[in-house]
Amino acid sequence: MQVFITGASGHVASAVIPELIDEGHQVVGLARSDDAAAVVAERGAEVVRGDLTDLDVLRSAATDADGVIHLAFRHDLMQVGDMAGAAASDLDAVRVLAEALAGTGKPIVGTSGTAMIAMMGITDRPGTEADVFEGGYRIDAENVILASAERGVRSSVVRLPPSVHSDLDQHGFVPGLIGFARDNGFAGYLGDGTNRWPAVHTRDAARLYRLAVESAPAGSVLHAVGDEGVEFREIAAAIGNGLGIPTAAVESVDAPQRFGYLARFVGVNNPTSAERTRALLTWKPEQPGLIEDIDAGHYFA
Ligand SMILES: NC(=O)c1ccc[n+]([C@@H]2O[C@H](COP(=O)([O-])OP(=O)(O)OC[C@H]3O[C@@H](n4cnc5c(N)ncnc54)[C@H](OP(=O)(O)O)[C@@H]3O)[C@@H](O)[C@H]2O)c1
Structure with a gap:
């Protein structure tokens, strides 16, 4: 399978790309700078140059791929307190990525966080994959991806814990x-x-992303949780x-x-x-x- 990955120069992708390549897949990774492109190439992926806001680039790369893993996120905005801006940019990207795969049966694996479950008020029991919400920070993007299952996309969302460690x-x-x-x-x-x-170890999370793009049923919420x-x-x-x-x-x-x-x-x-x-x-x-x-x-x- 040829898998298009956003956030290919990031931490989680540093394990996801080798995990995919080791299992015989080809990877095309988004990179917005020369430095990111060098990192992505070093990881063994083909590079597509573009920013998360270059929606035409996302559309085209997703269309050309057999599946998509979306890992990029505007942490630069999050770190200066612009949570809304980070979430909005993510939402624009997932809309385009999911739309590009509509009617193809191809997989898209999105990314969210388990922390959103707590932020939606579930703190008195362990959150589960059945906990889905109407809307909210990063939840809107989850819902766009999950809803694309109705439009012929084999979609899934991986919720990562606050600590992906290694x-x-x-x-x-x-x-x-x-x-x-x-x-x-x-x-x-x-x-x-x-x-x-x-918490989850990065390499365990990477295996879950690979399993998800290979075979998660359409509309799956997945928890990458070790501890x-x-x-x-x-x-x-x-x-x-x-x-x-x-x-x-x-x-x-x-x-x-x-x-x-x-x-x-x-x-x-x-x-x-x-x-x-x-x-x-x-x-x-x-x-x-x-x-x-x-x-x-x-x-x-
Ligand atoms: N790691 C965790 O503990 C954790 C926990 C919960 C959820 N998550 C989520 O998991 C996903 C992956 O996280 P990570 O730890 O791998 O993040 P990371 O190491 O910060 O990597 C972020 C990736 O997104 C890319 N990116 C950021 N802004 C971009 C833009 N404007 N255009 C194109 N690419 C852009 C970065 O590219 P550059 O290299 O060019 O900056 C990088 O490849 C994110 O959605 C994150 O929020 C992570």
Whole structure:
């Protein structure tokens, strides 16, 4: 299968591209700069030059492919607090990608986050793949992709946990938390730190993306979750241990100052089940869990 991937120069794609190539697929990756193009080519993919906002480029590359994996996201906007702008750009892109595949039966695999389940108010039980919502941040894009199943697209959405972790992770949530801990002189958590974050190893997530593009039934919501929920104070303790600094509780009012762009995520209680995903695609996480991975030391090298 020839798979068109957006976000091909990013972290998750650094495992998805080799996973696909190792299984005999060809990959065409979107790159918006010379640097990104060099990274994508180095990963073994053919390069298509363009920005996420170049909708004609997206349409054409999706049309030419046998399937699409959409990983790009305007984190630059998210990090300056423009969540609406980031979500709107994502929505424009998924509309075009899904439309390009309408009536073909080809697969599109979109990307969302398990954190949206908590942000939609489900915090008192593990979120499941059956939790779908009318609308909201990143949910609108989920819904466009899932609805394309009605128009002859074998669509699925992978929800990633806040922490997709591994030695491939240079600027995700864990490096972000480590950076804030260094600046603060302590590894912080909110309140009593018993809120739970799910997590997945990058290579386990990559296998799920490959299985999804190969065979997920149309309209599937998939949870790329290895650890169902790790208490945030344990994450802080592992980071504190790695940096040789103490852990400390942070009051909610101080969260923006202490955790910057991660403030809205740090206190989230987001236990998440992947039971249906595991059964549906015979997917089983095999890599180390979050705490074992932080304890391995590569984040502090
Ligand atoms: N990693 C996590 O912990 C995590 C957790 C939950 C959800 N997710 C979601 O998973 C997806 C992949 O995440 P990731 O960790 O791989 O992200 P990442 O490492 O930040 O990579 C983002 C990718 O998007 C591309 N991109 C950004 N703006 C673009 C634009 N205007 N035009 C074209 N390409 C653009 C980047 O290209 P450049 O190289 O040119 O910047 C890069 O290839 C995203 O939707 C993300 O929100 C990730």
